[in-house]
Amino acid sequence: MSNHLRSLFDPDSIAIIGCSPDSKKIGGRPLDYLLKYGYQGKIYPVNPNYQEIRGLTCYESITGIQEDVDLVVIALPQKLVLSTFHACIEKKVKAVVIFSAGFSEVGEAGKREQEKLAKLAKEHNIRVLGPNCLGLFHVSKGMYATFSTILEEEAPIQGGKIGFVSQSGAFGSHVFTLARQHQIGFSHFVATGNESDVDVADCIKYLAEDENTNVIACYLEGTTDGQKLIEALQLAKEKKKPIVIVKVGKTDVGMKAAMSHTGSMVGSDAVYDTIFKQYGVYRAHTINEFIDVAKAFSDLPVMTGNRVAVFTVSGGVGIMLADQVMENGLALPETPEDVQERLKEILPIAGVKNPLDTTAQVSYMPTLLEDFMDGVLGSGGYDAAIVFLGFSGLKAESLPTKLPSLLNMKEKFPHIPQIVVTLLNPTSEKMLSDAGLVVNEDPTRAVKMLAALYDLGRAKDQAPQPFQSEAKNESIKALYSISANELTEYTSKQVLGNYGIPVTKEKLAQSADEAADFADQIGYPVVLKGMSPQILHKTEKGLVLLYVQNPDEVREGFAKLKTIIEETDDATFEGVLVQEMQTEKAVEMFVGSKKDPVFGQMVLVGLGGIYIEVFQDVAMRKAPVSVETAREMIEELKSRAILQAFRGNAAFDGNALCELVSNFSYFIDTHRDELEEVDLNPAMVLMEGRGVKVVDALIKLI
Known part of the structure; x- marks a missing residue:
């Protein structure tokens, strides 16, 4: 990992150029957050209008700071950015975050300014996030190089292991806030902006190596470097860091919007889908799915099989869950007979086959839920569990009675992912989250989470084995003395045959007699095909003759095909391909x-x-x-x-x-x-x- 990239994500010193004492201004928010949320590194406000800001010495210029500076935040109007960047070069800073807008997103003039920045950054080995970005933060370090208002009144959740990178600041802020409402924390938050240097792939690579991150969540509109993104996905897979991606731009309208938003190449959505599947990425299609699956990957063990046990206080919800479990490629095996008998002894009116219906008695028999879960999960026949508790999460007196049972089962079966489904209020959600339980209010979303865990468990490393060919890896044009870009069937198959591709027996004839000789050698019946570099789709022009049975038919066919080509404007006759007729089933x-x-x-x-x-x-x-x-x-x-x-x-x-x-x-x-x-x-x-x-x-x- 580049030290300069570490200086961006994990700096020990930060200078804020354009720093303001007003915490409501763009230049004031980073300082406010750093002080409020306990950043332990050195902070250097830079603004020629102040000598001190919030008790810290304020510098006239970045070059006036005597100590080394890891990260510089530029919060200035666009017209001042380039000259300020030159000062950063003079100071030998390692990384820069540029909030300022007015670059490639606004037109050609802005694009040229951004290109100058990118060129300077590359020449002087400075990593740049932005411009036109919301910035980033690193929660456990208390490092906030962002002007987002999402941190003004409420701190991030501590201890989160999800690293989140977004090409859209607004989308990122929305997801961060929604996740925080559900007690889900992030290790890092990065909004990449215009990606003049640091892009999504760089962020994925960093997070793949980061010890505080166990899952990477990403909002993606497109990329200009597909190979770099693939390398990042591969690294994350090697490091066993699952990736959840929301990729937008599926439709023509969406693709155009994504192009105008980030300037990234969007590419074919089907190809992106393929890349994600091939490199073990989970593609989410809604924000809820995005957050749910990231949470599941972060907090639950991977499913080693697809067998689900459903525990419910409602027979109707049990039926619905059974349908959805099956529809999502999971299984619902019936409870073993001996376990059914034991459970019936505990509660004769219960449904014990799977789904297991404990009925409302679960509220009156404190150990009922635990007894049922222990018996079923202890049988060894299940890989995951969903526990539906209705509206228990809204009742202050109800949930605490069930909490010990849920915790005991989590502790006793740590290898089995267990999701609790119940309605929640902020108090109960925090209670369950603090206890380390994974909760969702929607049974359907809970099933989706398990299906994603099962897919993750099935994902395999597919390192291809190299194929050794006798053909040299020289230019195709050079090897075959080709000038045209579109090759005839004959030349195409010559090339392919040298790479172990099994092609039909065939020879190219220049005369009718030669064609007849070749047909005798190959064996009847044969196929005759007229070859012309200008006529590549032969069937439409009548240039394919099937089931040619003898030498006379070969000579006649040769003459016919040659005439068709010679009578076609601008077409060159290359010969007639005599080919074995494929007659096998x-x-x-x-x-x-x-x-x-x-x-x-x-x-x-x-x-x-x-x-x-x-x-x-x-x-x-x-x-x-x-x-x-x-x-x-x-x-x-x-x-x-x-x-x-x-x-x-x-x-x-x-x-x-x-x-x-x-x-x-x-x-x-x-x-x-x-x-x-x-x-x-x-x-x-x-x-x-x-x-x-x-x-x-x-x-x-x-």
Whole structure:
């Protein structure tokens, strides 16, 4: 971790340029918060209009401070920022937070000023948060380099382990305040503003290494550096720091709004979704889900299985919870028979199958809840529990009687996540939170929290195994003496064959007699395809002849295809491809790539032929992928059943398809800077053990 980044997040000294004695002003709030919330480092107010502010010596300029300064906060009008930054360079400060607006968010002139700042920061190794940012704070250190009003009247919750980074200051403030109302604390809060230097990826990397953080929560509109973001996500995964992200800009309107807001490249939402899935990020779609899941990841153990026990005081809510548990991919196993018998002895009128209905008697029998939970969870058949207590949380006399039981069960089964569902007031919420219990008022949200914990438990490290090819990783154009950007099928398959991609047997003929000779060598029937660099979609022009049966038909077909090309304006005849006719039983699949402007090469797999466009049934990952990941991609397809054994029919060769997807993904990653798009369509998946063959392919270079 860079010391300069540490100076931003964890400084031992802070100078506030534009500091004000008025705690209601932008330049006064950071000082007020630092003093009010116990910052132990050195504070240096800087303002030529004062000699002292709130008992601290006030300096005319940053250069007048004799001691080293880790972090500088600039709270000045935009026109003064650049000259002030030069003074920071002279002082050799390590990090700067710039509140000032009026930069890239307002137009070209502001963008040029921001670019000057970024260039200076890079040249002098100064980390910059902002400009146009709300700042940041580090709760356990009492470090507040922010002018947000969310801290004016109420302190943050202490002891929180959630690191929160947001590209929107207003969104961040809203989430912070809502979380605080529910007794949820953060270790850090960062609003990145215009991201002239420090961006979301930098913040994720820092928080991944931070010992006070166990979960990273992030609001994201976009990024200009997809690879840097991926590296940050990978680091967090290695450090076992789960990430919860709200990513906005899903629709065209939303994407345009995000572009205008942060200036980040938004990219395809489907690609972002893929990246999150691939690197173990939980994507939340509402603020409640965002906060709930971050809380669950921070305060509850990961689920090792999907078996849920539901304890309820209401039969009706129990039914609703049962439905939602199943709908979210979790299971509701019936209580073991011997446990049911013991529970019936305790309360004959109870429902004991799961959901377990303790009825209202739970309010009159102090140990009833504990007896039921102990019996069920102690059976070893459950991985999580939801305890629905209705409106008990609103009754001062009711909750304390249940609290010991809940705490005993948490202590006895620390490996089993347990969520209490009850209505709350501020007093009861604080009571339960201080006791270390996870609570929610909504049964549906509680189930979502468990589903997220189960997903987290299933997330695997998927480090791809390198694929070794005999082909050299030279430029494709150089290797094959190509000038055009769009390659014919013949040239495309020559390239692919060198990377272990199984293609059909074929030869390019320049004459009718040569075509007939090639057909004899390959074996009938054959396919004839007219090759022209200017006509890449051959079927529409009648340039594909199937089931050609003998030499006379080959010669006749050659002449026909050559004539079509020669009669097409601006088309060049490259020859006729003589290709083996694929007659074995097979499933047509599509394997392809697309270069995303943010994240680079993405590999896709789906049902092939014309169906790729009809059904849009496609799975996608960032390349490269392992064979195991390729298998997961195929499992995601709605059409996956076509490949499997069904009603006496044998299965098709899914293993060979997985190997093809993986090998292909390494090819596109190796040539990531050259390839715009590659289509293998169709790739014929033969019967199990027979392999796969790419029948047609097109490569489009950048």
